[in-house]
Amino acid sequence: MRGLPGSQAPGHQKRPVAKTPSDPPSYSAFAEIYDAWQRLYGLEYAILVAPRVNLRLAAHVGRPQTLIDLACGTGTHAVLQAHGGARVIGIDLSAAMLHQARMRAAGRPITFIEADMRTFDTHKPVDAVTCLYASLNHLLDPEDLTHTFKRVAAHLRPGGVFVFDLNSQEAFATLWRTPVTEHGPAFTLHRRFESAGPQTTMHLQIERPGHPTVRDTLTARSFPESDIRAALANANLTCTNLTHFNPFPTVPGTSLKQLWTVTAGS
Numbered sequence: 523m524r525g526l527p528g529s530q531a532p533g534h535q536k537r538p539v540a541k542t543p544s545d546p547p548s549y550s551a552f553a554e555i556y557d558a559w560q561r562l563y564g565l566e567y568a569i570l571v572a573p574r575v576n577l578r579l580a581a582h583v584g585r586p587q588t589l590i591d592l593a594c595g596t597g598t599h600a601v602l603q604a605h606g607g608a609r610v611i612g613i614d615l616s617a618a619m620l621h622q623a624r625m626r627a628a629g630r631p632i633t634f635i636e637a638d639m640r641t642f643d644t645h646k647p648v649d650a651v652t653c654l655y656a657s658l659n660h661l662l663d664p665e666d667l668t669h670t671f672k673r674v675a676a677h678l679r680p681g682g683v684f685v686f687d688l689n690s691q692e693a694f695a696t697l698w699r700t701p702v703t704e705h706g707p708a709f710t711l712h713r714r715f716e717s718a719g720p721q722t723t724m725h726l727q728i729e730r731p732g733h734p735t736v737r738d739t740l741t742a743r744s745f746p747e748s749d750i751r752a753a754l755a756n757a758n759l760t761c762t763n764l765t766h767f768n769p770f771p772t773v774p775g776t777s778l779k780q781l782w783t784v785t786a787g788s
């Protein structure tokens with residue numbers, strides 16, 4: 523793991539966290555086509571949900587001046603927030619996703635750090651922390667939610683807000699089930715799924731003209747609402763709003779996603 527020089531406070535480096543199948547190389551191959559793939563369904567997810575997320579942020583901190591985007595991926599949300607005037611730190615475990623993010627963000631006041639959201643430390647409290655597009659579903663153990671939420675709590679200034687989304691069980695039962703082949707502008711993506719209990723593994727095969735076929739594997743799980751609430755309580759965070767929604771204009775379903783708004787304190 524790399525971060526800002528000295529970004530690991532003493533004691534954090536050694537924190538025992540389970541290795542998950544979402545550690546690299548997941549997203550290594552997917553990163554190159556990730557944004558183009560999202561646009562097959564309209565717009566990048568972070569753009570589709572931006573009005574909802576901004577409303578939730580505004581309810582607590584107005585327009586954030588400082589924001590950490592956890593699991594920032596290719597940086598779409600980080601760039602949107604920088605446009606809105608925030609100084610943004612984007613954190614992600616995948617070097618390949620961060621490479622795309624740095625290209626997208628060129629010249630904007632965004633710092634990208636390769637780090638694990640379960641252990642990150644940027645040393646400075648911020649107005650807001652976000653974590654979008656079901657990134658928390660990649661944590662496979664409820665204890666990892668607690669680790670992550672504790673790090674978030676340590677980074678929220680008094681009155682600060684944490685906004686995150688999760689895939690619901692409905693999303694796993696529909697979006698993460700049926701094999702699909704998708705044709706993009708310059709790629710074909712085959713996705714198939716294997717489920718075991720609450721966990722589902724997505725196998726991706728990416729074909730691009732002039733490139734060797736590459737594969738990627740992403741594992742995610744659903745969490746019962748009680749697990750989320752318990753992990754929030756363990757981190758001394760309180761939910762102020764929970765909304766169920768479907769951001770995708772072309773996909774059926776009413777509660778594919780949960781949007782949680784959380785503040786410090788009980």
Ligand SMILES: C[S@@+](CC[C@H](N)C(=O)[O-])C[C@H]1O[C@@H](n2cnc3c(N)ncnc32)[C@H](O)[C@@H]1O
Nearest residue numbers: 593594595614615616619638639654655657660
């Ligand atoms: C579905 S993508 C979402 C990316 C971005 N938030 C978006 O809205 O497009 C999930 C991201 O979570 C990252 N990720 C998974 N586990 C992580 C962890 N433990 N710490 C930091 N990032 C992680 C992956 O590398 C990937 O970029």
